[in-house]
Amino acid sequence: MAIDARHVSKSFANYVAxxxxxxxxxxxxxxxxxGPSGSGKTTLLRIIAGLDGPDPNPDTAxxxxxxxxxxxxxxxxxxxxxxQHYALFRHMTVFENIAFGLRVRPRKLRPSEPEIRRxxxxxxxxxxxxxxxxxxxxxxxxxxxxxxxxxxxxAIEPSVLLLDxxxxxxxxxxxxxxxRWLRALHAKxxxxxxxxxxxxxxxxxxxxxxxxxxxxxxxxTGTPDEVFHNPASEFVVTFLGHVNLFHGRHGANGxxxxxxxxxxxxxxxxxxxxxxxxxxxxxxxxxxxxLVRVELATEQNDPITVEMTHDRHRDLTxxxxxxxxxxxxxxxxxxxAN
Amino acid sequence: xxxxxxxxxxxxxxxxxxxxxxxxxxxGLLILLPVISVFTEAFRKGISFxxxxxxxxxxxSALRLTxxxxxxxxxANLIFGLAASWLIAKFNFPGRNLLxxxxxxxFAVSPVISGLxxxxxxxxRGWFGALSNHGIQxxxxxxxxILATIFVTFPFxxxxxxxxxxxxxxxxEEAAVQLGANGWQIxxxxxxxxxxxxxxYGVVLANARAMGEFGAVSVVSGHIRGRTNTLPLHVEILYNxxxxxxxxxxxxxxxxxxLVTLVAKAAxxxxxxxxxxxxLMEMExxxx
Numbered sequence: 209m210a211i212d213a214r215h216v217s218k219s220f221a222n223y224v225a226x227x228x229x230x231x232x233x234x235x236x237x238x239x240x241x242x243g244p245s246g247s248g249k250t251t252l253l254r255i256i257a258g259l260d261g262p263d264p265n266p267d268t269a270x271x272x273x274x275x276x277x278x279x280x281x282x283x284x285x286x287x288x289x290x291x292q293h294y295a296l297f298r299h300m301t302v303f304e305n306i307a308f309g310l311r312v313r314p315r316k317l318r319p320s321e322p323e324i325r326r327x328x329x330x331x332x333x334x335x336x337x338x339x340x341x342x343x344x345x346x347x348x349x350x351x352x353x354x355x356x357x358x359x360x361x362x363a364i365e366p367s368v369l370l371l372d373x374x375x376x377x378x379x380x381x382x383x384x385x386x387x388r389w390l391r392a393l394h395a396k397x398x399x400x401x402x403x404x405x406x407x408x409x410x411x412x413x414x415x416x417x418x419x420x421x422x423x424x425x426x427x428x429t430g431t432p433d434e435v436f437h438n439p440a441s442e443f444v445v446t447f448l449g450h451v452n453l454f455h456g457r458h459g460a461n462g463x464x465x466x467x468x469x470x471x472x473x474x475x476x477x478x479x480x481x482x483x484x485x486x487x488x489x490x491x492x493x494x495x496x497x498x499l500v501r502v503e504l505a506t507e508q509n510d511p512i513t514v515e516m517t518h519d520r521h522r523d524l525t526x527x528x529x530x531x532x533x534x535x536x537x538x539x540x541x542x543x544x545a546n
Numbered sequence: 547x548x549x550x551x552x553x554x555x556x557x558x559x560x561x562x563x564x565x566x567x568x569x570x571x572x573x574g575l576l577i578l579l580p581v582i583s584v585f586t587e588a589f590r591k592g593i594s595f596x597x598x599x600x601x602x603x604x605x606x607s608a609l610r611l612t613x614x615x616x617x618x619x620x621x622a623n624l625i626f627g628l629a630a631s632w633l634i635a636k637f638n639f640p641g642r643n644l645l646x647x648x649x650x651x652x653f654a655v656s657p658v659i660s661g662l663x664x665x666x667x668x669x670x671r672g673w674f675g676a677l678s679n680h681g682i683q684x685x686x687x688x689x690x691x692i693l694a695t696i697f698v699t700f701p702f703x704x705x706x707x708x709x710x711x712x713x714x715x716x717x718x719e720e721a722a723v724q725l726g727a728n729g730w731q732i733x734x735x736x737x738x739x740x741x742x743x744x745x746x747y748g749v750v751l752a753n754a755r756a757m758g759e760f761g762a763v764s765v766v767s768g769h770i771r772g773r774t775n776t777l778p779l780h781v782e783i784l785y786n787x788x789x790x791x792x793x794x795x796x797x798x799x800x801x802x803x804x805l806v807t808l809v810a811k812a813a814x815x816x817x818x819x820x821x822x823x824x825x826l827m828e829m830e831x832x833x834x
Contacts, residue, residue: 259720283726295717299739309725312735364725 209273209367209400210235211256216270217263218251225251226262227424233368233417236398238391240411243421244447249404250292252421253370256402257289258282273367288366288399292373294357296345302356303341306331309364331359334393351382358390362397369401375410387414408448412436420444442466452512454486454536471515475535476502476524485533488512490526502526504534584801587794599795607772608780609799611688612757615776619695619756620749627703627748632737634704635711636719649705652698660697661765664690686768691776694762699752706748707741714740750811757803777803 211233218226226248233239241249254260255270259282262268270278277285297305304311306328310319319327332338335355345353354374361369374390375383391414394401405411411418412432420427420435420443428440439445445468452474454467477485488504495501500521504512512534516524526532589596599605633639634646652660666672668684677684684690718740722732738745760778767774769783777800784793 257724259724282723283728287724289721289724291717291721293717295721297718297721297736308722308727308735312722312725312727312731360721360725 210271211368211400211402212269212271213252213256214269214271215265215267216252216255217265217268218248218255218260219263224424226255229421229424229426231419231426233400233402235400237416238394238401238403238414239417239419240415241402241404241419241421242406242408242411242447243427244406246423247421248424249406249421250372253289253372253402253404256368257287257370258285259289286364286367288361288364288369290354290357290361290369290371290374292376294345294353296353296356296360298345301342301344302337302348303328303332305345305356306359306363308360327363331363334362334396335359349382350378351386354378354386355389358393362399366399369399371401371403373404373406375405375407383410390414412448420447422447442468450513453510469536471501471513472499473537474512474514475516475520475537476504476514476526477533477535478524480533480535482535485535486512488532488534490528490530490532492528493521493526495521504532581801584794584797587791588798590794591791595791596795596798599792600799602792604772604775605777605780605796605799608775608777608796611691611775612777612800612803614688615692615695615763616753616756618692619699620753622696623700623703623752624749626700627707627752628745630704631707631711631741632733634708635714636716646708649701649708651701653701653705657694657698657759657761658765661694661762664694664697664762664766668693685766686770686774688774690766691763691774694766695756695759698759698762699755702752702755703745703748706744706751710741710744711737746811746814750807753807754804757807758800 211231213229213231216226216229216231218224223246225246229248229252231241231252241252243249251260255262256272258277258280262270262278268278269276272285272287277287297308300308307324310324310327313319328341329338332341335358337352337355337359340348340352340356345356348356358371358374375386378386387410403411403414415432417429418432418435419429422443428435428444430438435444436448439448445451449470451468451470454469455464480487486506488506490502490504492503493500494503495518499515500518502514502516502521504514506512514534524532588599630645630649634642665685668674668677668690670678670685672685674684682689684693718736719732722736727735758778759776760782763776764779764782767776767779769775769779771780771783775783777796781793781797781800784790784796
């Protein structure tokens with residue numbers, strides 16, 4: 209079901225978490241709210257879930273499936289929520305954790321015991337947790353706990369699924385696996401999902417669309433391609449990965465400008481081939497990884513990072529202390545200073 | 547290498563034995579010996595004297611009052627302790643720290659003073675002294691004994707629960723709300739199971755103190771034999787009358803009550819374990 213949050217503001221005692229935010233999520237999409245900590249992304253998620261209330265404003269609305277759910281209690285919203293630290297019921301088995309949302313339903317709406325068992329078994333299968341059904345959360349690994357949390361949220365057949373930093377507490381390898389698994393799960397059960405993360409790589413990999421937030425505002429919304437290749441603001445450029453900053457002049461009247469270039473859009477040459485090449489010395493070479501990362505410093509001691517293929521690195525035979533020229537291959541990103 | 551490691555090993559054993567010895571000596575001297583002496587003194591004049599002493603109507607009435615007081619106190623403390631801990635641990639509200647300090651007050655104030663406060667409040671010339679004109683007797687009567695006992699014991703449960711509930715946070719409760727549980731379901735299915743051990747421990751401590759409380763109760767009871775004497779007060783009266791064997795006999799009754807409390811706790815613990823066992827068995831079946 210589509211989510212439409214309109215004019216959502218939220219201030220706490222000493223800071224403003226959200227400033228008149230509008231969020232729209234199409235039915236069946238997986239959207240990532242991406243931003244640094246304190247940007248308001250988790251607050252927005254909690255307001256949609258009903259765990260926090262927005263600042264009172266008659267224009268504020270949270271519309272799910274065409275209905276404003278702002279006045280409904282969280283228990284009546286049918287919103288699945290996966291908490292950052294899982295928040296599993298520690299004294300219940302995996303099975304009972306998943307069954308909880310069904311068991312607490314009012315008698316009239318509660319499925320029968322065999323029906324509950326059937327639904328939980330289904331979810332255990334889906335999350336590959338069948339073997340652990342009688343284990344307690346403390347006996348599970350982080351990745352397993354996360355899957356229990358997900359299965360528990362899905363058990364109530366939510367109209368939307370909200371995930372708060374779902375992979376935040378896991379190590380890199382498990383994160384990778386779970387991301388891919390979540391993508392596959394979403395393809396199988398296309399429930400409208402909003403995922404909060406501060407990890408740009410995760411957002412770019414998992415999401416259909418990315419909403420980039422900063423200081424309580426939405427900076428840009430778009431597909432991963434759009435936000436990465438056409439960033440709308442300086443913040444988006446710098447947040448979506450490492451960039452090099454150059455100061456320069458722009459336009460006919462020579463307005464001061466800040467130029468951002470990603471490390472892979474730079475090249476190193478021994479002999480300058482253009483007047484725009486920058487003189488720099490090599491500080492450090494890091495070649496363990498898919499790309500070779502070369503850190504340099506200009507004469508003004510500004511840092512520059514260049515990424516190149518291993519082939520290119522072999523051709524250049526670089527070593528620390530070499531004095532070289534850095535050439536901008538591609539300036540995709542160009543933001544005038546204001 | 548081998549020599550030095552063996553040397554260190556003997557040193558550690560020596561230290562360990564010393565600590566074990568000190569602990570045993572301490573427990574033996576200060577805890578075990580007094581308990582044994584209570585029972586030896588109680589039976590000094592033989593079993594029949596012991597039985598007469600404890601079946602004396604005055605002793606029985608003291609026992610009855612002690613049990614009633616402990617029972618009412620337990621219920622009051624359970625309600626108050628749970629409510630206060632829930633409030634303090636799961637919510638942030640103005641006056642939270644004040645409430646937290648107030649809960650500690652009975653620990654900080656001498657029980658005698660606590661008793662005096664109730665005399666000042668409910669005594670004939672106290673703030674609520676007019677109550678006695680309407681036939682509601684608080685001081686020098688059972689209600690006063692109960693009030694004073696509740697006052698000195700109410701921190702026990704809350705003090706056990708608050709740190710635990712704060713450490714556990716409100717995450718699980720939030721998850722339960724999100725999954726559609728109502729307030730009672732959250733308490734019954736999520737909060738209570740998570741705190742049950744601390745709760746049982748707090749209840750045992752509060753109960754032991756309620757049955758043994760002397761100072762505060764002594765001030766408010768008026769020592770009316772057969773009416774407002776609890777077991778500890780009755781022991782003191784017998785002792786002051788040089789009726790040592792009877793005093794120790796009644797004291798042994800108090801010690802037995804403490805034992806009953808401990809046994810009840812152990813029974814409760816094992817019952818909870820039994821409840822959990824089937825799932826463990828199912829677990830093994832799945833694994834095998």
